[in-house]
Amino acid sequence: MAVFERLTRLKSTSRFLRYTTSLCPAHPCTATARIQQRRVHGGGSETPSAAPPRRPFSQVTPADLDFFTRLLPGRTITDPDVLESSNVDWLKSVKGSSEVLLRPKTTEEVSQILRYCNEWNLAVSPQGGNTGLVGGSVPVFDEIILSTALMNQVLTFDSISGILTCQAGCVLENLSQYLEERDFIMPLDLGAKGSCHIGGNVSTNAGGLRLLRYGSLRGTVLGLEVVLADGRVLDCLSTLRKDNTGYDLKQLFIGSEGTLGVVTAVSILCPRKPKSVNVAFLGCSSFENLLETFQICRGMLGEILSAFEFLDASCMSLLEEHLKLTNPITESPFYIVIETAGSTPAHDEEKLHNFLDTVMASALVIDGTVATEETKIKALWSMRERVTEALRHDGYTYKYDVSLPVEKIYDLVTDMRKRLGYRAKSVVGYGHVGDGNLHLNITSPMKDPALLAAIEPYVYEWTSGCQGSVSAEHGLGLKKRNYIYYSKSPEAVTLMGDIKAMLDPKGILNPYKTLPDSVR
Template sequence: MLARKTLHAHSRIWLRLNRPQSQSQTTTTRHPIRCSSTLVVPFTADRYHVRRENFAKVTADDAKVFREIVGDHGVITDAADLEGFNVDWLKICRGQSKVVLRPKTTQQVSDILRYCNDRKLAVCPQGGNTGLVGGSVPVFDEVVLSMGLMNRIVSLDPMSGVLITEAGAVLETLENYASERGRVVPLDLGAKGSCHIGGNVATNAGGLRLLRFGSLHSNVLGLETVLADGTILPFGSNMRKDNTGYHLHHLFIGSEGTLGVVTQVALLCPPKPTAVSVCYLGLNSFEDVLKCYKEAGDSLNDIISAFEFLDNSCYQVSCEKHKILPPLNPFPFYVLMEVSGWSPKAQSERLDSLLERLMSSGLVADGVVADEPSKIRTFWEIREGVAEALTRRGYVYKYDLSIPKREMYSLVKTSESVWAARSTSAAVTAIWVTNNLHLNVLTSDYFPEVTKRLEPYIFEWTSQHKGSVSAAHGLGFKKRNAIKYSQSPTAIALMKKLKQL
């Protein structure tokens, strides 16, 4: 058997990765929405030609009531301070809200919503504002309900692993809290330094641990929510098993703030694996990626916790932006694979034995393995940093699709001609195991005619291949009209009725 050390040495570039962590930006210190940008983001209403509905406008009297509810410190009206709440992380959407409210209690959320409902003021609930579909910022002058001050962690039961937290807690804070107690928060994503657990629930965020721990539908045991009319809908039992009536909290998972505001979350946190290894593999063809996945799945299915796919554009752009020395020389495709568990020795042996097989058969052209936390972090940073790196290059037409694995790359291959104009380029990553293809088409600026060339082409292609036009990011503002490509008219009609409840 090829020894672990030999595998490390296989790629000489590996050695150069042994540098102080501080040389690269880490995910944990990035706070995307606070980044300054030289781009001026046009108003959403102007860029996308949408018309405001007949909602009331915030008056001085309203502001007075808001101050009574949340206090002076809970009301933001200063133009400079409003900026970060009006512009989305991708710098594509800009709302025109004149007031941001920052409640500290569920009762305050209820009072705000009841008042706004009575006054017919539109409300935009906002978590960490890290969404990618323009769903977390106002489109017009909605009242922004920012959940950032409701960030108290209530409890973590050591026996059951159930974490109860307010919705505004930052994901990374929860992760650290759970980790110190031998538990792991069952979702993880690039935006964890800013995103809120409430926003994660509202958008059914998937992220990097879905393969191992399942979706939020598996792990959210209960929610406290406030409906649009101010009604507080408290937790059910927070038990793993509760079959008393409809499982209402599942309706709020992924509802993107359209049914109510999540104020507290009960989340099942599994025990934290004690041994983790991550490897980067370089591959020459998409066909090889498919075969590599089959082999890895067969050999490692109980310990594999991530299998991600990047093309060379994403890999290079991310390494460059985040000042990371590429762990491998250029290849057309890369796979990032993680294994984790509690039997370090058996786990390493199985991973090494698989990698040896993959490399001697030629399926994998080159590879490096990391066992040490700081190196693992760097490996993940390349993957997690793709979105940010691309955004800095111009306008990104982002598509977040679920597509059957065999077909995943054919969308990119067969349709390059569609976007081969305006000096655009395409960059692709995929959360492979969950069939989630992230297709990014880059241009120097926003051109409506590029949108027309891409849509509905991509949506129709996805629909024909029985995929989903929004795998993870949700519909938000930008994909709101694409729902018909993934849902039947009957289902959409039922959703509309639900919304009216």
């Protein structure tokens, strides 16, 4: 609901990267695409990445609507106002023109929908909470939107093993609340938790704030139920920590952005709720010192370290200037947010105290403050979490989310600052040091093609030169699909295409996403 409200509120003032299509009345149909591309104001990748021409999928006919309405009475939506919200992504950067939104409640309904769509060559755009940042969760043209919003039931929870099984449309925050009442937590946490669905999290292989501690979804997701393009239900909904009977098929659907199948249920291993949480906000005089602090931190905090995030002085200036936040410590070139989560408060505090003594005595850290109360913890976290908001106030923002070897994580910011000089208003770096994940953001008073040309493809080449990833945690979706070769070999991309062709030979599932235009 939060997302819908936000989108509705902004609707009248925003401009979109819009793709519209001339209609064609019957099956089968080769529609000619009329692509009208307008530049977007908002976040996400700012690089033009026009959709390819509409592929020759069928258009939805009255007969199709009859079928869907019989299958999903009251849950086959054609109301333009409701469709408006589902056609546009959270960043308001991509907008499709779908005329049908389906809201199944069961796996069997999803199966019947896909069997029908595959038979009649109708393209489908699966949609969870629609909080993705790369245009992966909205139609590009007139694809049918298949929403998991009503598939929101917890199926089982085992309080001995900590294994939760639920439908794909459960909202992450609801699952977190369900678990916290039972003394467990979800192994992932995201800023979008109030809207995002667990099925979408799995389909994008979401990273988030707890990855450093609990690892990726590839380890914590124990089982999936998936409906394939032709309607077959693939039941891999295991609730076992160990199972070496054949190939681990569920991995195909983690992070494939709904292009290989629609995730309908998830089982996931959940950690115990920590009894003690502390947050430290520290200042360092150089990035080298920050990295050394990270190493000492891993040794001394060890098993209780749950986050190691950073922001640079430019981020702090933006927080102060645009959001009127007060720097809680002495001005420094770099700031660190460290979180600990453990089972024994006194032990955790002692570990943190000893660590801080060590890094301050050696002058690796020049100033710092620690919070143990929830309100102060939130205040310190906001210095890291609100950087994105501060950037919005600074101007037109070019945003990049890259993985790099941790020792090179800040070199890209330094290089970019030198390269762009006066042409950029701000060049800032922040992100997850513990995961080697940098958020590089560059602002300008207004949209600036010359500035963009100085950034791209340089930023991708730079990342590729370090064997980095051009999309650390957001996926490729529509916007970044053609940049895949900066991080993956041609042989790998070819094999991805083979897998797509094997599982979805007609290509009806989330077309124009993830794979580059050169691979269908």
